[in-house]
Amino acid sequence: MPITVVSDEEILSLMREQRTQEQGFRLLMQQYQERLYWHIRRMVIEHEDANDVLQNCLVKAFRGIQQFESKSSLFTWLYRIATNESLTFLSKKKRRPTSSIDDENSNLGNRLHADEYFDGDALQIRLKKALNLLPEKQRIVFNLRYYEEMSYQEMSEILTTSVGALKASFHHAVKKIETYFKEQEE
Amino acid sequence: MNNNHEELREELQAMSPFLEVMKTEKEGFKVPENYFSTLADEVLWKIKTEPTPVEVNAPIRKSWLQQIDSLLRAFLQPRLVLALASIALIIVAGMFFISPLFQPQDDLASLSHDEIHQYLINHAHELDPETLVELTEEQKTADQDINPLFIPNEEVEKYLNELSNGVDPAALEEIF
Numbered sequence: 001m002p003i004t005v006v007s008d009e010e011i012l013s014l015m016r017e018q019r020t021q022e023q024g025f026r027l028l029m030q031q032y033q034e035r036l037y038w039h040i041r042r043m044v045i046e047h048e049d050a051n052d053v054l055q056n057c058l059v060k061a062f063r064g065i066q067q068f069e070s071k072s073s074l075f076t077w078l079y080r081i082a083t084n085e086s087l088t089f090l091s092k093k094k095r096r097p098t099s100s101i102d103d104e105n106s107n108l109g110n111r112l113h114a115d116e117y118f119d120g121d122a123l124q125i126r127l128k129k130a131l132n133l134l135p136e137k138q139r140i141v142f143n144l145r146y147y148e149e150m151s152y153q154e155m156s157e158i159l160t161t162s163v164g165a166l167k168a169s170f171h172h173a174v175k176k177i178e179t180y181f182k183e184q185e186e
Numbered sequence: 187m188n189n190n191h192e193e194l195r196e197e198l199q200a201m202s203p204f205l206e207v208m209k210t211e212k213e214g215f216k217v218p219e220n221y222f223s224t225l226a227d228e229v230l231w232k233i234k235t236e237p238t239p240v241e242v243n244a245p246i247r248k249s250w251l252q253q254i255d256s257l258l259r260a261f262l263q264p265r266l267v268l269a270l271a272s273i274a275l276i277i278v279a280g281m282f283f284i285s286p287l288f289q290p291q292d293d294l295a296s297l298s299h300d301e302i303h304q305y306l307i308n309h310a311h312e313l314d315p316e317t318l319v320e321l322t323e324e325q326k327t328a329d330q331d332i333n334p335l336f337i338p339n340e341e342v343e344k345y346l347n348e349l350s351n352g353v354d355p356a357a358l359e360e361i362f
Contacts, residue, residue, distance in 0.1 A: 029226045120214020149190045
């Protein structure tokens with residue numbers, strides 16, 4: 001099915017009418033679902049978790065679209081919901097009794113090896129482990145910049161953080177990842 | 187996006203050439219087949235079947251049994267139970283020290299004169315003679331202080347003279 005590019009205004013006007021709400025929502029998903037999915041997946045790692053978080057995010061977007069005031073772009077608003085949902089999911093997961101961070105990180109390696117929806121090599125697993133050790137917000141900054149190649153300005157709007165602070169955060173994340181790889185090699 | 191890509195590449199080259207190289211490799215995450223093409227239907231089904239969460243601000247009215255239950259639960263909180271037990275302990279300890287029931291008895295007060303007398307006769311040999319003499323002297327002095335027969339005549343005369351000073355002699359004569 002060819003993907004038609006539709007403007008945010010068109011999506012919003014369709015979704016605000018009861019009669020065309022579903023059509024508008026399908027267009028919204030067609031436009032943004034993949035980017036939102038990868039954003040969430042990089043945070044929660046496993047596909048099943050990413051699927052749950054993404055569905056919650058989209059349900060919230062559908063129900064909250066009437067309150068959306070167009071102060072920011074639709075894309076920024078959706079990314080904010082996805083980021084918050086991911087952080088909520090991770091904080092709930094943290095509350096479950098687990099062992100130390102080191103154990104959790106070695107578990108991550110085992111989980112990725114066993115995951116049928118992951119086929120990265122050993123280097124990619126090491127990178128995921130290094131990312132897992134970063135503070136959550138720093139990891140979000142790294143993912144948005146490194147994988148999604150988002151500009152600092154766009155990131156600033158989503159995360160409501162200054163461009164300077166985001167640049168510093170990305171720099172720290174990169175240095176920490178490098179240090180992790182060096183330590184692993186020793 | 188192209189601008190962003192170029193900007194990022196330069197940024198990584200300066201900060202971490204290793205991460206720049208890694209970026210060219212595939213990330214490794216996959217999704218199930220047809221995942222994205224069926225997702226919209228799944229989400230719309232979820233929206234239609236799941237009830238919209240309603241925020242209830244009004245307090246839920248509880249039955250009297252539930253109210254007692256929650257009251258008991260509130261009172262049986264470990265911290266509260268410990269605090270109440272400590273207060274109860276302090277009150278009981280206070281009563282123990284204040285109550286006359288727990289005061290040491292004054293055994294001498296309940297003894298009769300005969301019993302004391304008998305005790306002294308039986309235990310006289312245990313008392314120090316000097317102490318007995320001293321006690322007797324002290325008793326005598328105390329008796330003199332009280333008994334008017336032991337007041338010397340000179341003291342009585344002196345007292346009367348003091349009284350008569352400043353009194354009209356004619357009036358004294360009238361009296362006597």
